[in-house]
Amino acid sequence: MAEEKDLDKIKQAVKRRRKAVYTPVVPEMQLGFIHHNVDCIGCRACEIACKDKNGLAAGPRFRRVMYVEGGKFPEVFAYKVNMSCNHCAEPACLPTCPTGAIFKRKKDGIVDIDSTLCIGCRKCEAACPYGAPQFIPEENVVSKCNMCVDEIDAGRKPYCVMACMMRVLDIGPIDKLWAGEHPTTALAPGEMPVKAVKNLADPELTKPSIAFVPHSKGKLE
Amino acid sequence: MNLNLEALAGRLNPDRREFLKAGAAGAGMLAAGGLVNLAAVKDAKAFAYEPYPRDDELTTVVTSCAHNCGSRHMLVAHKKGDVIVRLSTDDGRYQLGGHFGKDTLEEPQLRACLRGRSYRQRLYSAERLLYPMVRVGKRGEGKFKRVSWDEALDYVARKMIAIKDQYGSTALLDQSYAGASYGVLHKSDQIEGLLGRFLGMFGCRTNSWSVPSYQGTTTSSRWTFGTIEDGNEDDAFAHSKLIIMWGWNPAYTFHGGNTFYYMRKAKQAGCRFVLVDPQYTDSAAAYDAWWIPIKPNTDAAMMAGMAHHIFTSQLQDQAFIDKFCLGMDAGTMPEWTAHSPNGRENFKDYILGTYDGVPKSPEWAADICGVQAEDIKKLARMYATTKPAALKASWAPGRANFGEQYNRMAAALQAMTGNIGKLGGCAEGVGKAWHAEAVAYPYDQYANIWFASIKSDRWAHCVLNYPDVRREEIGLWPRQDKLDGVIPNIKGIFWQGSDWFNQLTNINKEIQAINRMELVVCMDSTITPSGLFADVLFPIATHFERHDVALPWYKGHYYIHRPRVIQPLGESKTDFQVFTELAYRIGHLTGIGDHFGKSYNPKANRDYFHHDDAVDEAYLREWWEHKVMAHQHVTMSWEDFKKHGVYKFKLDKPHVAFREQIEHGKPFQTPSGKIEILSSELAVVEDWTRTRYGSPIPSIPKWIEPVEYLDSPIARKYPFHLISPHPRHRTHSIFNNCAWLRETYEQEVTINASDAEKLGIRTGDTVEIWNDRGGVVVPAYVTERVLPGVLVLHEGAWLDLDKEGWCRAGNPDVLTDDAPSPAGAFAYNNAQVRIRKSDKEHRPGWDKLATSRAHVFRRDY
Structure with a gap:
């Protein structure tokens, strides 16, 4: 659904963008996702709920449940790592955008893209270490998870969280989630989350707002 | 792919056509994927991801999913005019006394799975049949x-x-x-x-x-308990100390609205999990289960080995047996059986080898099922000494000729350990629990x-x-x-x-x-x-x-x-x-x-x-x-x-099958009023041809060598055993045409890495699988998570035959056997096959619309 773009508006935006020196928005409170890598059955109800919510065709996947498996028969293991956009404290996508279409919300740190400014150059897609931005060829824009801002603003939770049959996916203020201080069904009693798991890009790159309960084979040494 | 609005409108009824015209004035187009986008475009400019209106601007209608899957969940349709714009699910708001986020263990939310969430793709699919x-x-x-x-x-x-x-x-x-x-x-x-x-x-x-999914189980439960209502409600699983998932993958088939979730609660309370299955499933992973890989169609043998160990170690619950069972041992054999045509053997003596001189020991079982005797003993001991313990004998292993013997053997284990009618135990089986007005x-x-x-x-x-x-x-x-x-x-x-x-x-x-x-x-x-x-x-x-x-589907109230x-x-x-x-x-x-x-x-x-x-x-x-x-x-x-x-419904205590019988002495619905390890019905049969079974069935659970399995003569010609379990991304064949689901999983054959190496097969290679009944062409998935010698190909792909009769879509039922099975179990697991790399064409059927039935509309004859 490639829409007519307002070229003048985009040119002005590029001009504005060139003038600006980027300093990351420091949100009043940063929301983030938490996911239990072991207890997740990998059903992908969250993915489908997301696609339905956002009207995506096959192809772009805002949320991706990744299956990890290993070992040698019969000593095998498997777990899931479930990510969408990590709404990073220092989003790598944001400064790459030539039109300034990507922005971070002051109130809750949600990173969003204004598609009316997006020209589909896909620089953000290349910059993101987590594969969050998704190119939508029919519309020639890049889109991604915006944590269902409409639901958040209505006082509810995003579609993926509300879809989770095992109640292992949740959102919350990320600092409190990391500290184990935010009540959430993602954690079993006594469990503490971590900020990163194996094979994930170094969180120091962008400071992603994500918490995991790792599998024993997925723990960082 | 964009759909032409007029083309769609032509397929809709007149009211809808008028409506679409009105709605289209603003939008002028359909969203990708053929899903109707009726947003007022002006408003949508404000945010990137609001091409659709917010939920609160739409009409909300509570409904449910409606397919034959193993559970039944709430769907909430958000519609504009006469078009469903999106679906959500139970969020606690709709029930009596509900509010957003209400999700208690007593009244949990009924959250729909990936299939339910994709319903709009089925509803508005190109394959939708619109006219006679x-x-x-x-x-x-x-x-x-x-x-x-x-x-x-x-x-x-x-x-x-x-x-x-x-x-x-x-x-x-x-x-x-x-x-x-x-x-x-x-x-x-x-x-x-x-x-x-x-x-x-x-x-x-x-x-x-006969019921394709579970006739072996149904027949077994009718003989043993006199009913198929042998199931506990899903919340009962939260009370188990040990859950043995025998051929059961609740991460795929759910089996109850929240069974998998209550099992997570059990895990948090310290419950241990075991999986007996040729595959290391996602259930095994999520519940951190001890995986016991077993050869398909040999489950009854392993269970017999467990029974032998329990009897010989004196671990059985003899008081339970004496009080509730018929034919478990010599002491529970009624007198009439001595003169019956088929009812003269009791279960314990069969297991000990009294009749045929072959003790069904763990060592004997190990030779058949491929599980080490030590593991059989360990599991038997765990099951007999952990109370309460749930042996959930699922349907899949029973989908073989004589599949009912596996389910009857399971019932014997459940009974001899006294795990029937008790909270945290399990008599399933069929698993039908709360009785709905249907x-x-x-x-x-x-x-x-x-x-x-x-x-x-x-x-x-x-x-x-x-x-x-x-x-x-x-x-x-x-x-x-x-x-x-x-x-x-x-x-x-x-x-x-x-x-x-x-x-x-x-x-x-x-x-x-x-x-x-x-x-x-x-x-x-x-x-x-x-x-x-x-x-x-x-x-x-x-x-x-x-x-x-x-209605809830077998579990749920x-x-x-x-x-x-x-x-x-x-x-x-x-x-x-x-x-x-x-x-x-x-x-x-x-x-x-x-x-x-x-x-x-x-x-x-x-x-x-x-x-x-x-x-x-x-x-x-x-x-x-x-x-x-x-x-x-x-x-x-x-x-x-x-x-x-x-x-x-709020139940005053978790619904447990046969609680009344065990706690209050109510008779079971069998002819004897007991748990019939020895079936009174079968014991007196004289002419099997006059029964619906057609051929003899032992009156007690026995290991009967299957027609097709890894050690049968046909395995020399067809050395791989193909099993075709229920997939997660379809319900049988339903939803096969939904692109959202198809991109989550391939229709692929799972093969063990060592087998694949010998055959030169790597993940993604196209392979052909065949036997005397037919052949399929599919991509391969190479993994350590499956027993060598076993191939897994999910049932339900839409048949798509090439000129030579190969199913390019990969429907395993061109390979499965229609052999008669006395108790009626479908022989889906009778499928010995060969596999090799192939130059033939696989047509997955969704990316290229190769199995799209839309052509039915495109032609005019």
């Missing part, structure tokens, strides 16, 4: 032309009368199944279905009695009338060999009248809510048989692979387009209202409308006037075909007031129920 069609090409070719309802109904009515006149009362085969089941009113089912009542009243019906349509003297009833997987054999068929070959159900033993002369088939042609065993044999039919009618909302073999396609309204109430969310697409009608109208037409053609139509649907008159709202409402209200309110202590009115959309 009649076949103009060869069967299976997919050439149809559109006709009017009048023409289609008249053709079917006249043909039915002609077939009955010429071939008699068994000529029409009822292959209704549960594809659109578990509404209380619009039912498709083998026993309670609308089709069965219609054909029975018409006086021409051969019934299909039927709102007239279920009266006309329901389920049949003139012959055969094993469902034997129809092709019956047709191809008629009249040289013996009753035992087709599992003919005995009758008390002159029709007893009369082989049905099948000349026509009805499919209602059923894609059985695609789903039964040995499809190539079915293809031969279907060409002998004189009438094949397919009633569905989708152009299914079965439909391509039909003469007439009736477009049936989906559950979003008709009024009903949803709630009802969900299903209002007519949107008007039926195209010219769709409900099954009930079609049968009612056919009844009126047949009545008039045969000179009995309105009598048939009026008796079939007593609350309606002939106008029902065009106006069904008031009649359906009347049936449902009557059901609610006279059954639910009257029998189930519900005080909420029908009007209030409709307003809420859901009613969740």
Whole structure:
């Protein structure tokens, strides 16, 4: 659904963008996702709920449940790592955008893209270490998870969280989630989350707002 | 891919067309994926991801999913005008006393799975059947032309009368199944279905009695407990200390609205988990289970080995056995059995080898099932000493000939450890738990009338060999009248809510048989692979387009209202409308006037075909007031129920099957009132050909060597054992055409890494798999997570044969066996095969629309 773009508006935006020196928005409170890598059955109800919510065709996947498996028969293991956009404290996508279409919300740190400014150059897609931005060829824009801002603003939770049959996916203020201080069904009693798991890009790159309960084979040494 | 709005509008009914025009003025286009985008574009500019209106700007309608999957969850339709814009699920708001986020263990949210969440793709799919069609090409070719309802109904009515006149009362085969089941009113089912009542009243019906998914289990539970209601409610699993998932993968098949979630609660409370399965499933991973890989079709042997260890270590619950069991050991054998034709052996002495000199020891079992004797002993000890422990004997291992022996063996283990009727234990089995009021349509003297009833997987054999068929070959159900033993002369088939042609065993044999039919009618909302073999396609309204109430599926205690969310697409009608109208037409053609139509649907008159709202409402209200309110202590009115959309029962304690029997001495529903390890019914059989079983079955659970498994002679020619479990991304064949689901999983064959290395197969390679019955072409997935020698290919892919008869889509049922199974279990797991790399073409069927049935509309003949 490639829409007519307002070229003048985009040119002005590029001009504005060139003038600006980027300093990351420091949100009043940063929301983030938490996911239990072991207890997740990998059903992908969250993915489908997301696609339905956002009207995506096959192809772009805002949320991706990744299956990890290993070992040698019969000593095998498997777990899931479930990510969408990590709404990073220092989003790598944001400064790459030539039109300034990507922005971070002051109130809750949600990173969003204004598609009316997006020209589909896909620089953000290349910059993101987590594969969050998704190119939508029919519309020639890049889109991604915006944590269902409409639901958040209505006082509810995003579609993926509300879809989770095992109640292992949740959102919350990320600092409190990391500290184990935010009540959430993602954690079993006594469990503490971590900020990163194996094979994930170094969180120091962008400071992603994500918490995991790792599998024993997925723990960082 | 964008769809042309006018093209779509042309396929919709006039009201909808007008509506779309109005809605399209702003949007002017359809969103990607064929999903209707009616957003006011102006508003959408504000944010990137608001091409759609916010939920709160839409009309919210509570409904449910409606397919034959293993659970039943709430769907919440968010609609604009007559179009469902998106779906969400239970968030705690809708029930009595609910609020956003309410999710207690007593009344958990009924959250829909990935399949339920993708319903809009099915509802608005290119394969949606919108008009009555009649076949103009060869069967299976997919050439149809559109006709009017009048023409289609008249053709079917006249043909039915002609077939009955010429071939008699068994000529029409009822292959209704549960594809659109578990509404209380619009039912498709083998026993309670609308089709069965219609054909029975018409006086021409051969019934299909065995259930593809779990007939082995059903038969076992009926013999052992006298009922299939052997299940606990899902919350009972939270109380187990040990859960043995035997061939059970609740991460895929769910089996209850929240079973998997309560099992997570059990895990948090310290419950240990074991998986006995050829595959390391996602359930094993999520519950951190001890995986015991086992050779397919050898489960009964391993269980016998466990029983041996329990008996010889004196770990059995002897008090429980003495009080509740029949035939478990010499002490529980009633006197009459000494003189019975088949009932002289007891279970313990069979296990100890008293009769045949072969103790069924763990070492003996290890040689058969491939599990080390030490592991068999360890599991036996764990199960016998952990209380309470749930051995959940799932359906899949029972899908083999003599599959019921596995389920009976499991029941013996459950009984000897005293885990029946206790919270945290388990007697499943079938797993049917809370008893719902299931039927709102007239279920009266006309329901389920049949003139012959055969094993469902034997129809092709019956047709191809008629009249040289013996009753035992087709599992003919005995009758008390002159029709007893009369082989049905099948000349026509009805499919209602059923894609059985695609789903039964040995499809190539079915293809031969279907060409002998004189009438094949397919009633569905989708152009299914079965439909391509039909003469007439009736477009049936989906559950979003008709009024009903949803039942939980075997586990769960709630009802969900299903209002007519949107008007039926195209010219769709409900099954009930079609049968009612056919009844009126047949009545008039045969000179009995309105009598048939009026008796079939007593609350309606002939106008029902065009106006069904008031009649359906009347049936449902009557059901609610006279059954639910009257029998189930519900005080909420029908009007209030409709307003809420859901009613969740609060049980005073978790529902556990047979609690009454164990705690209060109520007799079991078996002839002896005991848990029948020795079946009283089987013990007295003298002539097996006069039973529905057809051939001998031992009266106690025994290991019977299967026809096909890794150690059978046929394995020398076909060395791999192919199993075809339920997939997660489909419900049987339903949803196969949904791109969202297809991109989550490939239709691929899973092969062990060491096997793959020997054959030079790598992940993504196209392979061919074949045996004497047929062949498939699929990509391979190479993993350590499956037992060497075993291949896994999920059932339900849409049949797509190339010129040489290879199924390019990868439907495993061209490979499976239709061999007769005495107790009726389908032999889906009888499939020894070979596999090799291939240059043949695999057609997954969704990315290139290769199996799209949309071409039915594109041609004009």
